[in-house]
Every structure is written in structure tokens, then in C-alpha cells.
Amino acid sequence: MTDVPVITAPAEKGRSLWADAWGRLKANRAALWSAYYLVFMALLCVFGPWFTPHQFTTIYQDYNRVPPSLSAYPRPDMIDLAVKDAVQRARVQLAGWEEKDGKIFITITSAKPIDERMTRYIDRSSVFEETQVAEKSSDGLKLVMSTSVERQYFFFGTDNSGRDMLTRTLMAGRVSLAIGLLAGLVAVVIGVLYGASAGFIGGKTDEIMMRIVDVLYALPFIFFVIMLVVFFGRNFVLMFLAVGAVLWLDMARIVRGQALSIKRQEYVQAAEALGVNRWGILLRHIVPNLLGPVVIYMTLLVPQVIILESFLSYLGLGVQEPMSSWGVMISQGAKNMPFANWLIIIPSFFLTTTLFALNFIGDGLRDALDPKDR
Amino acid sequence: MLRYVLRRFLTAIPTLFVIVTIAFFLMRVAPGGPFNQEKGLNPVIKANLERIFHLDEPLWRQYVHYLQNLLRGDFGPSYNLPDFTVAELFKSGLPVSLQLGAMALTLALVIGSALGIWAALRQNRLTDYAVVAVATVGSTIPTFVIAPLFQLFFALTLHWFPVGGWGGGAFINKVGPVLTLTLPQLAIVARLMRGSMIESLHAHHIRTARALGLSDYSVVIRHALRGALLPIVSYAGPAAAALLTGSVIVETIFSIPGVGRYFVEAALNRDYTLVMGTVVLIAIFTVLFNLIVDILYAVIDPRVRYD
Numbered sequence: 001m002t003d004v005p006v007i008t009a010p011a012e013k014g015r016s017l018w019a020d021a022w023g024r025l026k027a028n029r030a031a032l033w034s035a036y037y038l039v040f041m042a043l044l045c046v047f048g049p050w051f052t053p054h055q056f057t058t059i060y061q062d063y064n065r066v067p068p069s070l071s072a073y074p075r076p077d078m079i080d081l082a083v084k085d086a087v088q089r090a091r092v093q094l095a096g097w098e099e100k101d102g103k104i105f106i107t108i109t110s111a112k113p114i115d116e117r118m119t120r121y122i123d124r125s126s127v128f129e130e131t132q133v134a135e136k137s138s139d140g141l142k143l144v145m146s147t148s149v150e151r152q153y154f155f156f157g158t159d160n161s162g163r164d165m166l167t168r169t170l171m172a173g174r175v176s177l178a179i180g181l182l183a184g185l186v187a188v189v190i191g192v193l194y195g196a197s198a199g200f201i202g203g204k205t206d207e208i209m210m211r212i213v214d215v216l217y218a219l220p221f222i223f224f225v226i227m228l229v230v231f232f233g234r235n236f237v238l239m240f241l242a243v244g245a246v247l248w249l250d251m252a253r254i255v256r257g258q259a260l261s262i263k264r265q266e267y268v269q270a271a272e273a274l275g276v277n278r279w280g281i282l283l284r285h286i287v288p289n290l291l292g293p294v295v296i297y298m299t300l301l302v303p304q305v306i307i308l309e310s311f312l313s314y315l316g317l318g319v320q321e322p323m324s325s326w327g328v329m330i331s332q333g334a335k336n337m338p339f340a341n342w343l344i345i346i347p348s349f350f351l352t353t354t355l356f357a358l359n360f361i362g363d364g365l366r367d368a369l370d371p372k373d374r
Numbered sequence: 375m376l377r378y379v380l381r382r383f384l385t386a387i388p389t390l391f392v393i394v395t396i397a398f399f400l401m402r403v404a405p406g407g408p409f410n411q412e413k414g415l416n417p418v419i420k421a422n423l424e425r426i427f428h429l430d431e432p433l434w435r436q437y438v439h440y441l442q443n444l445l446r447g448d449f450g451p452s453y454n455l456p457d458f459t460v461a462e463l464f465k466s467g468l469p470v471s472l473q474l475g476a477m478a479l480t481l482a483l484v485i486g487s488a489l490g491i492w493a494a495l496r497q498n499r500l501t502d503y504a505v506v507a508v509a510t511v512g513s514t515i516p517t518f519v520i521a522p523l524f525q526l527f528f529a530l531t532l533h534w535f536p537v538g539g540w541g542g543g544a545f546i547n548k549v550g551p552v553l554t555l556t557l558p559q560l561a562i563v564a565r566l567m568r569g570s571m572i573e574s575l576h577a578h579h580i581r582t583a584r585a586l587g588l589s590d591y592s593v594v595i596r597h598a599l600r601g602a603l604l605p606i607v608s609y610a611g612p613a614a615a616a617l618l619t620g621s622v623i624v625e626t627i628f629s630i631p632g633v634g635r636y637f638v639e640a641a642l643n644r645d646y647t648l649v650m651g652t653v654v655l656i657a658i659f660t661v662l663f664n665l666i667v668d669i670l671y672a673v674i675d676p677r678v679r680y681d
Contacts, residue, residue, distance in 0.1 A: 215392050220656045222622065223397065223649070226641040230404045307516045311623070314518045315638055327518070334522035334627070338530055345526075348519045355514045 017292075017369075024368040031364025034357035041354055045173030053153055054164035056171040057322045060126040060152065061162055065340040068157040068165070074127045074149060079104065082127040090121035095142070105134060106145045113140035122147050126162075157342045160332065169346055172324040176351070179240055179325070180306040186244025187305070188298050191251025196290065198252070199259025200282075210256065213249055221246065225308070229317045239318060243308055247301060254293055262289050292369040299362035303355045310351065326351040382668065386661040390654070394444070397653040398437055401646055408453035408644045427453065444654065450647035454640070460651035464633060468655075470540065471620030471632035474548060478555035479617050483610060486560040490567025491602075495594065497572055505564060512561025521554045521627040538629040551628045555621060559613055566605050574602040603674050611667035615659040619652075 025031055049056060062082050066073060074082060083106055087094040092114060095107040108114065119131035128147040135144035156165035198209040228242035262268065271281050310327025312318035319325040326347045333344030409420050424430045428439060443450060449460035493505035529537040541547035575598050583593050620634025640648035
């Protein structure tokens, strides 16, 4: 790997573990592209919803489950449907409609004189806007209204209730990523503190602390999560805590094992012999050496958290409407699969690619930081 | 050997006891109860129901009562499915879950190991990359994504398989659930097997075996595989326990009448006995398979002794 050191060569600047690891991580193209992708996805989800043409809660009644399209809605046949729909709601007869100079002219008739406020019925449809009376017959039984078509873009289509899928997917991404990060952090903090304490104190305390972990392991995981959700209610923030509180077990085991082995390393003994106090050893020797596995495990933990959150949301225990997460969207998509496959394909794509990216980064970090590999 | 097995069985009892205790009290301190429905039950009826099921007694007595019944093999009645006892629900659901789980486990172990060995023998070649890619895909995509997508493509679009249902155990109904259960496990087994096989092939005794002129088959299957099996075995134990006791997601999505789907529903409905029964069931399977793993360890690696 490295050249045989020549004693006469000028002293090379020493490279720290982290600089070394960074160099190797950069050489790993899959990990690097995954990192770019993840940053892109995070920026997209955080800032995207402000730039999409729709709000994530706005319901477009006339656009239930319209398929993704790059061209604007409404389609010509939808105008006809929307006209008929609106006129029927107004309880008048439709005499016909035509398109002229980019405007729609709707002619209606009725047995009773028509109120001019009738235009509101047309405006109420999400297809039309700025409806005005163009012509009124002298007896008031016939009315021609001019209206313009409101162009809408639904690049990812709309969902069951006519909400824009693009905005919703990005909003859901915000939630999923935020939960992943936050709950991952909670799990890491608990796990590191618990594992490190057990590893350091050792002896009986270690024994008891690890038995507790064993018992928690043997309890069905789902049961534990459901109980936590039941206790905390379906609260958004507490969800993070519940999910994080369940996932710390692996972390605790890994950290304890590491702490136990580091404690017996020669450099720690050397430091002890030199009279470095406990805190000094902890901060200077143990923590930096623990950091590698912790970082690796955390990157692998985040996708686990996202999966778990999605799983809970899938069961209806997680994020509640009108908020959404990728798990919620997938479960709603699964219900509407036969009529609208984009409802499941789009969130599935976002979720899976993000999980892939996270896994590649985790693998890349493991390769970069694992001292065995050198 | 027999003494070892027996002693392991005895040490499993306190573990089971602790699990049952934690689950029992955790379930009971959770707000709500099995008869707190949204519509609100007539208080007299509710009191009567609670008396019948001993829910009005102090908690410790209920606990002792439950333990006594459990020792006699009585899981009690289900509160929310009042026509069934928990044992009856298990009797009808467990064979279904066991069947699917066993099929998925076998497939995952056999195909996963084969792929892993194959990849290890061709390390850093196209086959290896292909296997690693498949393994990454399989272990990353969650079940609740695979299952609906399977339904979408193979059932709704191509009409090869039914969308769901058990169909009295017809083979064609099992394809979807078994494949969905298998894929993630297969991916993990393949990954593990590849890693441990590569390590095992670099061991000194393998070099010796090759130097002695043993055939490739003999080197790989008789010598290298033995050393490489240990991580697979320790992974397969808990995985088997999880697969055989049914998966909530797969059973719900494919409408399979197994035991996996009871758990979440029962916990949410505070169906105490059903939840406890499921916890006990899963714990027993976990303990049992951990025991099998330990025994297999000793069989595979003679350095491990029963003591």
C-alpha cells in the first residue's frame, strides 16, 4: 500500500485518522455520490415545498388522482366535465359552451330568471377563475358567462383527495428525514452513554446493565414500540423519542464492547502509567477511538429509524394527517394501487433511494474508518 | 450434551419469566382497557365484563392468576375476539405462519448461502458485484414497499398471482408472501456468507488443504464452508424465530390468516391476553432457536464445548 519509508526522506506531515479516513471516503465513488444525492434530497425536501406551485394541504376537488404530467391541467375533456359539473351544482340547464380567444363561454338557461351571482358556482370549481357575466337575455332566462381556465401543473399527479403529490412528497421527506436524524441522535446519545458507562465501570454494574439490555432485546421489538406510542399518544415529537429509545440497544452493545477493548490497550496503560487522570484518558484516548464505530453505526441507524417510522406510520401509529411521511404516503398508495399506481411508486422511489444513499454512505464510512482494513 | 441442553432449558425459564412480567405490567399501566370503546359501554355491562375476566381484582392477583393459568398452558380468552380463546387463535393461525416462515427461511438460507459462496469464490469479479448489488437492494427496500409493488406488478398488471388471501393454502397464494418474506433475509444471508467465506478461504488450513492437492469442491464445501457457517448460524437463529411467528406487514398486506397480524391489533385494543400470548409465543421461539444455535455451534466448531 504505502511505500517503504526511507529514513533520509524529509519528515512527512503526519496524517490524522480522520484525514486518512476522509481521503479514503473520497476515493469511494458510491459513497461520495450517495452523499451528494442525500444532500440534494435534503435541500429538496427542506426548501422544495416553498417553490412548488401548491400548498401541501390544498385540495383541488376537480383533480382527484390525476396522473403525473408535465403539461398543464385541465385537459380538454376535463373542461367539459368541469363545466357540466359546475352547472349542475348551480341547478340550471347547460345550453352549451365554447372556447374563444382563450376564454370559455358558457351559456345556461333556466325556467326561472337567473341570478347573476350564478358565476360563483363556476368559480368554485378548481378549473375556472374570474367568471363574469358576458351577456344576459332580456327576460333573464338565458345567461352567457365568460370564464378563464386556471392552469395547474401537477408534475407528480395528485392524491386521492386532489392534493399535489410533488409538494406532499417533499413535505413527507422533511418529516421522514427529520425523524431519522433526531431519533438516530437520541438512540446514539442513550446508547453511547449507557454502553460507555457499562464498559468503563465494568464488574457487577456492567453485568447488570448488560442483562437489562438482554431482556429488552428478548421483548418483541414491535410490542415495545407500540407500548411507547400508546403512552406518549400519537404525538409527533414524542414519536422521535419513542423510536430513538427503542433503537439504542445495539449502540449500547457496540460501544460497551469497544470501551472494554480500548480500556485494555497499551496506550491507555501507558497514559495511566504517566499519571494522566481518568478524565484525561477518557477524553484524549477513549472517546476519539469510540467515535469511529459510533459514526458508522449512526449512519446505518438513520435508515433503520426511517424504516421504523414508515412502518409505524404504515400501521397508522405514526405521523397523522394532514402531515405526512413517506411511510404514510406508501400506505395510502397501497390502498389506491389499482387505480393510481403513481401514488405508491413515487414515495417508494424517494424512500428507497434515500435508504440506498444512507446505506452506501454507512458502508463507505465503515471501509474508511475500519482500522483492520489498512 | 443432554445435560447441556437441559441446563440451557432451565436458564431459559427466568428469562421467560422476566419477559412475561415486564410485558404484563407494561400492558396494564398503559392507559385504556379492553372494554373502553369509543362508543362507551354501559357501565353496568362493563363492570360485569370486568368481573367475568377478573379485571376488577387487584393487579398483583391478576398477575398471579395469569401466571398460574400460563403454567397450565391456558392462555385465557381473547377480549376483543370473544368467541375464541387465545389458544384457539394460535391453533388456527400458527400453522399458516409456520408454513410461510419455514418456506421463506429455507429459501433464504439455501439460495442466500449459495449466492454468498459463489460471490466469495469470484471475489471482485462481475458475479461478485452482481450478488453484492442484489444483496444491497434486497436488504435496503423495506417489506412494506416490496409487498405492494409485488402486488402491483405481478398480481394487478400481469395477473400471475392472486393479490392476496390464503386460498386454503394453495401454492399460488403463497408465492407473494413467501417471496416478500424471503428477499430481505436472503440478501442478509448472502452478504454474511460472502464475507465469512472470503475470510475462511484465506485461513491457513485452507492453504494447507490446497497444497495437499484436494479438489476445489472438497476445499470449499468440506473445509472452508465449515468455518464460514458460524455467522450464518448465529444470524439464522433470531431470524427463524421472527419468521416463524409471522410478520405483521406481510400478513396484513396479503390478508394471510396467520398469527403475525394479531399482535399490533391486540396491543392497540388492549386485548391483554392475546398480547401476552403473542409475547410468550415469540419469547419461546426466540429462546428455543437460540438454544438450537448454541447446539449447532458446538456441532460445527469442535472447539466450542458444552460447559
